[in-house]
Amino acid sequence: MTSSDISSGNWLTPPHHRSGLHRVEDVISCATVARGDAPVRGLQCTRNPLDWDLLTVPGPEGRPIRAAEFLARTHTDGILVLRGDTVIGERYFGEFTSASRHIVMSLSKSFAGMLAGVLASAGLLEPDAAVPAYVPELAGGSYAGATVGQLLDMTAAPHYDMSYLEPTAEVHVGDRAAGWRPRRPGDVVGIRPFLSRLRGAGRHGAGFQYCSGTTDVLAWVLERAGGAGYGELMRRHVWSWIGAEDDAFVTVDDHGTPYACAGMGMRLRDLARFGRLVLDDGWREGTAVLPADWIARTRRGGDFATTAESDAAAGGTYKNQWWIPGDDHGSFYGVGIFGQYLWLDPRTDVVIAKFSATDEPVAGTPAVLDALGAISRAAAEIPQEG
Template sequence: MSLLSLDTWLTPPHNRRSLHQVDKLVATDVISRGDRAPLPLHASDSPQNLEACTVALSPEREAPLHEFLALTNTDSIIVLHDDEILYEKYFDDNTPESRHIVMSISKSVCAMVAGILVGEGLLDVDAPTIRCIPELAGGSYGGATVRQLLDMTAAPDFDMSYTDPSTEVQAGDRSAGWRPRRADDADGTRAFLEGLQGSGEHGAAFQYCSATTDVLAWVLERAAGIPYARLLETKLWQHLGAEADALITVDNHGTPYACAGINMRLRDLARFGRLILDGGRIDGRQVIPEEWIRATSRGGDFDTFSDEEPRPGTYRNQWWVPGDSHGSFYAVGIFGQYLWLDPTTGVIIAKFSSEVDPLGHSSQHINALRSIASRATGSRPADNRPERTSK
């Protein structure tokens, strides 16, 4: 068996072994859970028999759940309703104690911390980015607002082709310590962000870009006067009822890779989803402002988004909103990391995977997770017809 390597850990099939052992390859900072008792989760007394059910892979095709899990190289999955575990499964050497990288679910975590700061009066979403980060005045992000960062409508020149070494996304990985550094790479994530250029019009169109979240995290850090990892810790993780510390990867300067670097246990990802579906409250305390969550789940203007696969619907506060009849919304990361929230059924699905293609089986995931959420409670399945209104 080959050793884990910085050269290959993001390359299939090596990712099957590496995505739950990232701290052996990349420097990390601890996001402490504190001394709060974990939010109890327990097996349901009357679970639906999900093991035997079929799930939708497309509007025309259904398959047994086990076939979907194998097709998408599932590492682990949990289906939660209230505090009841309806289904939980781990594969290969993944266990309930494994910390798996959540990739771009990290973006959605970041945006919830932004909402907390807005609620505390520390962050103005209409403010220009350079109010907090004057270092960005000479680059693309200098002209963007915080709202444009949150909704991915900033417009840097940035190629998100994950498998092409010449793209900005891989250059960002190298600056963050995720890949071997080249001589001409920026010295760390924030030097990389300062150097990004672009002549596009901010706010004119949706542009999914990992660097945008790293700029947002930098803004949050400056607005609160607290390093980003400590923000995650003190504003969110220590209030979540997490059972374990989380980790976040850092560059050679200790700067967290906010767009993708969080690692956590599967059950703690489900607890994060539980907090959001509970309107941001836990044990009678408001952790995330309820209105921030409502605005996120409503999504943006559906007319500005295409219904083309793999991700139809809209995007708001770094969450995807497909516009189905259950009001579902979700966070997603490359190689098949998902947190699916169904407000109608109250079901949360957290899933870790190590897909071969970074964007592999996106449409199958959306269809399958939607049907699992419905069948877990015996409710009517959601449809995928967005309401054509501006939200």
């Protein structure tokens, strides 16, 4: 499939998404999140890498399968396993390469969560403040009674349907507002006009409600708190500090507003570098880039169990735009539809970054999470090289 076969009308639709997810910049308006001038963080390769053909992981039917079969079943574009600064395993498939950039979908939310931590640590963002204190434009809508902390933990309760396969659901209307899908008559043009028109809500803070619109409200709040555009804040406080090889990007609507809930994209190795920074408690070469106490609170998890209807397996929690599965390794992760993952295992000191193009949009299934956990444990058993 060539670039000319991908369009704004099909890039999210199987099988076109197999190319569309790493050709987003060809069909959707994007803004650059610059890497800056910092030296690239070097990654070394082990002499004893993971053998994907021998390694076994839990399979979807409850029987062990080879890791290579897991990668094929989940339509992997690329996977990288990092322990410290050592690459324990790395593979790319099809036309996707180490130099390709891939959209990370809702894994973008986890970037927003860390940016919020930076602003909160600097005294610019108050999690207990009401949303309209930062964005008065939302005083009459679904988020009027929510706090910033409730945005972060997905306990705000707007009337918002996240059914990915239902074209009339708000998640699809939001995609069309953002320019991700062809618009229909009567559609709102622009992410923030769409958010401003949302009406009705349940009881904020009463339970978990995963909602992409909630992250875009958070991004609006972060812009007002940080005094700059979202992409610039991300560059200034996060992306320019990780030692990235390349710029990242974020899709933007007709007004230039970033689609913060799902629109970021980057190289696989740079996603792993971001994960390394988080797993290192936010420290990079003696500098506290991300606040360690924010990361610690994130790892402890949220107050409410996630649900099977969400993108993550039931039984975990959600905190600061990250998923906390509650396993015995204290793992936490970001995830996006079609199988985008950033898996962090504090016990093994392993980061797993994975880009995929699964047939179904759902992600975070128990079988996949179990497989990532198994890969992490296998990587920890490979002897460290001196």
